[in-house]
Amino acid sequence: MYALSLLDKSPVPPGESAVSALSNTVNLAKRAEELGYRRFWVAEHHGGAELASSAPEVLVSWILAHTSRIRVGSGGVMLQHYSPYKVAEVFNVLSSLAPGRVDLGIGKTPGGLPRATAALQAYRSAKPDFEAQFSELTTFLDNAVAGEPDEALAFSGPKPPVTADRFLLGASPDSARLAAAHGWNFVFAGHLNGDPENLRLSLDTFRKESGGRSAILALAAYASENAAHAAAQISELKVFKVFLDNGQSVSLGRREQAEEFARQAGAREYRIEERKPSVLHGTPENIHEELSRLSGLHGIEEFILEPPAVGTDERLASVELLARKPLSAAA
Incomplete structure (x- = not known):
């Protein structure tokens, strides 16, 4: 069996504002908790008016304050823009505010238009080396919780009673290998790269190099009671x-x-x-048949589902429909 989690990018509804989009995200997280989803993640995007989530760490803190059980995290923080030390500090603070409920997901892409990327990296003299940053972040996170922190390193406190779970988001065997090498979990971004062979290679690489651990698979999914209605909605995307x-x-x-x-x-x-975007769609039964197939084929124990931008009410209805079956089986 498999567990379900959610990823939301805070799409701004036509004719509405970022205020509405962020409110919708918080409401979706609260409903996801009621329905028994395992975790709720928010994305990071810059330089566009269509998506409102440009500061996931801020949104994570707000959602944590408005929920009580569900894990909340970033899907993900775009590390190339930031100091690894600061990212470690932020998530240690979040983990101290809500021990045992925080996920730190890290992404490799810029997540925005070129001018936004240039503005975010204006303080840098050269293009950052992601693998070096990732290694530094791992060191700072480890140092904050070590029994005897390395005195040569700055303390990225506070020291949380339970640290954030760590996830690297990627879509290649190289990303899987990097996650395994540093002891992180791996999330394959199937909603961005749906190539079956690349998926197989990436998941197999992570399992082999992490000592048998299972990766998480992220997918876009939209469910309706009527398969034809679902197809019509997705055809517009x-x-x-x-x-x-x-x-x-x-x-x-x-x-x-x-x-x-x-x-x-x-x-x-x-x-x-x-x-056409790659979106699983159909009835809840249709979608769970495919999730079951992928789970059996690749040993997937958890899926992170992104509801596409088909309208606020439609997205919520899809999340509710998909929760019916798996959460009784995978809770």
Whole structure:
């Protein structure tokens, strides 16, 4: 059997504001707790008006204050923008406020448009080396809880009674290998990269190099009592992948965003492909059949599901429908 968790990006509903989007996220987290979901994560995105969650650590603290049992975390903090020491401090504070309920998820991508990335990294003299940052973060987190902290390191306190669970988000065998090497959990971003062979290789790599541990699989999923209705809702969703002349490629939610990304990146030439996002959809039974298949095939013990931006009420209804079966089986 498998457990279910949720990831929310705080989409801003048409004609509404970030205030509404963040309120919807908090309400969704409270309902997820009532339904028995294992954890609730919030994302980090910069430089766009379509998503309101640009500071996950702030949103995590607010959700922790408005819930009492569910684990809450980042999915994830985009480490390349920040000091590993500061990230360790922030999550040690959160873990001291809500011991045993905090997850620290780390992402590798910029999570935004080029100008936002440049502004976030304005203090840096060179492009950060992610693996070096990740290693430093691990050291600071370990040092804060060690019985005898390394005196050569700054203390990234406070010392929480229970530390945050650690997760590296990625979509490749290299990411799986990095997570295993530092003793972190691994979350495969299947909602961003649905290639079956890459999924298999990444999960197998993590299991082999972590001593048999199971990775978590993140997927986008939308459920309706009516399969045709679910298909119709998903058919409206689009992804626009922009390919720049420097070899970089990024997927964005609107064509205008893709064009703006190319402009901000200074690309002289680029092309945009319109694609359909990878979203599991259908009745709750349809979706759980596929989750069961993936669980059996890859040994997945937990899925993190992202409800797509199909409307606030529709997203909530999907979360409620999907909770019916698995949470009695996987609680």
